Amino acid sequence: xxxxxxxxxxxxxxxxxxxxxxxxRSPVLEPVWMVGIDAASEGLARAREMGLxxxxxxxxxxxxxxxxxxxxxxFDATSAYxxxxxxxxxxxxxxxxxxxxxxxxxxLCVPPVNLREHADRVEMNVNMISCAGQATIPIVAAVSRVxxxxxxxxxxxxxxxxxxxxxxxxLDEFTYTTSSALCAVGGARRGKALAVINPAEPxxxxxxxxxxxxxxxxxxxxxxxxxxxxxxxxxxxxPGYKLVNGPDYNGKRVTVFLEVEGLGDYLPRYAGNLDIxxxxxxxxxxxxxxxxxxxxxxxxVVEAA
Amino acid sequence: xSPYVAPVSLQGRKVLLHDMCLRDGMHAKRExxxxxxxxxxxxxxxxxxxxMIQVTHGAGLGGNSLQHGxxxxxxxxxxxxxxxxxxxxxxxxxxxxxxxxxxxxQSAFDSGARAVTVATHCTEADTAPQHIAxxxxxxxxxxxxxxxxxxxxPAGIARQGKLMESYxxxxxxxxxxxxxxxxxxxxxxxxxxxxxxDPATEIGFHxxxxxxxxxxxxxxxxxxxxxxxDGSAAGLGAGAGNTPLExxxxxxxxxxxxxxxxxxxxxxxxxxxxxxxxxHVVRVDRESLTLGYAGVYSTFLxxxxxxxxxxxxxxxxxxxxxxxxxxxxGQEDMIQDTAMTMARERGIDVSRAA
Numbered sequence: 001x002x003x004x005x006x007x008x009x010x011x012x013x014x015x016x017x018x019x020x021x022x023x024x025r026s027p028v029l030e031p032v033w034m035v036g037i038d039a040a041s042e043g044l045a046r047a048r049e050m051g052l053x054x055x056x057x058x059x060x061x062x063x064x065x066x067x068x069x070x071x072x073x074x075f076d077a078t079s080a081y082x083x084x085x086x087x088x089x090x091x092x093x094x095x096x097x098x099x100x101x102x103x104x105x106x107x108l109c110v111p112p113v114n115l116r117e118h119a120d121r122v123e124m125n126v127n128m129i130s131c132a133g134q135a136t137i138p139i140v141a142a143v144s145r146v147x148x149x150x151x152x153x154x155x156x157x158x159x160x161x162x163x164x165x166x167x168x169x170x171l172d173e174f175t176y177t178t179s180s181a182l183c184a185v186g187g188a189r190r191g192k193a194l195a196v197i198n199p200a201e202p203x204x205x206x207x208x209x210x211x212x213x214x215x216x217x218x219x220x221x222x223x224x225x226x227x228x229x230x231x232x233x234x235x236x237x238x239p240g241y242k243l244v245n246g247p248d249y250n251g252k253r254v255t256v257f258l259e260v261e262g263l264g265d266y267l268p269r270y271a272g273n274l275d276i277x278x279x280x281x282x283x284x285x286x287x288x289x290x291x292x293x294x295x296x297x298x299x300x301v302v303e304a305a
Numbered sequence: 306x307s308p309y310v311a312p313v314s315l316q317g318r319k320v321l322l323h324d325m326c327l328r329d330g331m332h333a334k335r336e337x338x339x340x341x342x343x344x345x346x347x348x349x350x351x352x353x354x355x356x357m358i359q360v361t362h363g364a365g366l367g368g369n370s371l372q373h374g375x376x377x378x379x380x381x382x383x384x385x386x387x388x389x390x391x392x393x394x395x396x397x398x399x400x401x402x403x404x405x406x407x408x409x410x411q412s413a414f415d416s417g418a419r420a421v422t423v424a425t426h427c428t429e430a431d432t433a434p435q436h437i438a439x440x441x442x443x444x445x446x447x448x449x450x451x452x453x454x455x456x457x458x459p460a461g462i463a464r465q466g467k468l469m470e471s472y473x474x475x476x477x478x479x480x481x482x483x484x485x486x487x488x489x490x491x492x493x494x495x496x497x498x499x500x501x502x503d504p505a506t507e508i509g510f511h512x513x514x515x516x517x518x519x520x521x522x523x524x525x526x527x528x529x530x531x532x533x534x535d536g537s538a539a540g541l542g543a544g545a546g547n548t549p550l551e552x553x554x555x556x557x558x559x560x561x562x563x564x565x566x567x568x569x570x571x572x573x574x575x576x577x578x579x580x581x582x583x584x585h586v587v588r589v590d591r592e593s594l595t596l597g598y599a600g601v602y603s604t605f606l607x608x609x610x611x612x613x614x615x616x617x618x619x620x621x622x623x624x625x626x627x628x629x630x631x632x633x634x635g636q637e638d639m640i641q642d643t644a645m646t647m648a649r650e651r652g653i654d655v656s657r658a659a
Contacts (some may be wrong), residue, residue, distance in 0.1 A: 151371075200631035
């Protein structure tokens with residue numbers, strides 16, 4: 001297994017469990033530890049069944065094993081509140097953090113848009129923004145790389161079953177994080193994110209609508225080509241990422257209608273929103289892992305400030 | 306002709322009427338009511354004794370968007386201008402979590418709003434705890450609002466209402482966003498709410514007139530214990546409009562329900578100020594009736610008409626399909642999406658749509 005980078009998963013909920021499947025399939029990653037806080041949790045039991053070592057002592061239960069087990073990358077799927085501590089402790093041991101919480105301590109990462117830059121800079125903590133961000137920012141970037149976008153607005157429709165209590169209780173954080181990422185990563189001057197939670201049964205597959213207002217009349221041919229190329233990039237790690245309608249042009253408004261169907265690893269296929277987060281996180285880890293294995297980058301211990 | 310006799314005497318009951326024509330009515334005006342018009346109508350409603358008046362963008366705080374349209378002015382501009390002129394009435398706003406945020410609520414409060422309707426889909430009350438708690442912290446009259454209530458059964462509505470109460474809402478509304486409910490549907494849900502809520506928690510009903518049931522449904526709600534009713538002068542609101550408030554106020558007076566409203570003055574506001582503002586006659590017509598018949602969110606009406614003009618699929622067909630696909634409030638983007646998909650299936654070239 002010397003040709004794989006060993007990983008820890010923090011948070012034994014849906015996201016953490018789904019990540020095990022994705023990382024186990026990876027040619028460059030190996031899931032070794034699962035960290036939880038409840039010894040009786042289903043997630044930890046499942047992780048053990050899948051061959052991972054587990055601790056119910058939170059991140060502190062992992063720290064003594066980081067060196068001996070050669071952990072180099074950790075995924076944090078806990079909450080914004082505990083992420084900062086988790087990150088500080090693991091960075092101090094030279095472990096790179098992939099943050100799936102809204103904490104956003106590190107730079108925001110959307111793989112087809114800016115992962116390369118983060119890997120080149122050997123960032124020790126990158127944030128995966130939000131499911132809606134992962135689904136829509138590639139399209140905003142695809143338009144803004146053709147011509148300036150004054151305003152980007154996205155609407156994410158999510159099935160009720162796929163939204164956990166944490167997101168529900170903190171919906172404003174989702175809105176703020178995603179809105180700012182439309183600008184910071186998507187390249188729009190102003191951004192706004194809307195979320196709708198739909199309880200229909202059978203559950204609806206995640207849908208996203210991306211609106212961009214361009215400064216000048218949109219260059220239809222170039223935008224069409226750019227959007228289609230970007231969708232093909234996302235499909236490399238989320239095969240169920242599909243264009244449903246558009247790009248539609250109405251004055252300076254460009255509208256793209258998307259659907260995100262998950263792989264159905266642990267989470268059901270309709271929960272494309274969760275799948276695109278875990279897939280983007282795994283994709284990010286793979287890029288870092290490949291560079292480490294090729295000797296191109298080296299992770300550094302981050303001294304506590 | 307024998308006079309109407311209510312099964313329960315409502316004589317002497319006090320009911321708070323909450324006007325929606327300057328918020329829900331914005332939907333029917335494509336968000337194009339000016340500050341001057343709002344001030345004029347609100348002042349007249351205040352003078353007629355309407356105790357609570359909702360203003361701003363049709364989708365409420367955060368509503369200005371490509372998804373929901375841009376109003377002529379910012380929400381703060383509307384709130385400040387109207388609040389400055391109200392003598393008695395409380396100014397209220399709407400906040401839908403996922404669209405509006407606590408920052409916007411603070412800003413609305415700073416501009417003069419003193420009541421807020423925090424609205425979620427009827428099964429998703431747990432997306433509102435932050436906003437409801439924040440409104441209470443600001444000291445606002447805090448209303449929990451369960452939209453599309455026909456999509457949840459009475460026990461479910463009771464559970465969701467109880468959740469909103471637990472976050473701090475002091476009034477729980479059952480909202481017939483699709484104008485689909487019949488009086489027995491309303492009765493069962495209000496009764497279920499009344500059974501579980503604290504006796505001090507008020508119950509409200511917000512109707513749409515798509516099946517012409519606004520008045521009857523509001524009365525049914527009061528019979529089961531509701532003490533707040535939403536309506537709008539001349540019915541100006543989404544779909545076939547809201548319960549026409551001047552009509553409801555007149556009915557209340559006939560039945561001995563106390564609203565504190567001067568019915569003639571309210572009639573004058575409706576006739577002289579609101580009706581002349583209408584871009585189209587807000588009434589039960591083929592499409593708004595379709596909303597009520599198929600159980601579709603009332604705000605979808607004008608969006609479906611626009612999509613119909615652009616993509617050549619009849620608005621009624623689009624609305625029925627949206628109902629079949631179980632689309633809910635906030636999914637206005639899915640109207641164009643659905644129209645485009647339907648047009649393609651019918652062999653219409655959507656890439657040429659102007």
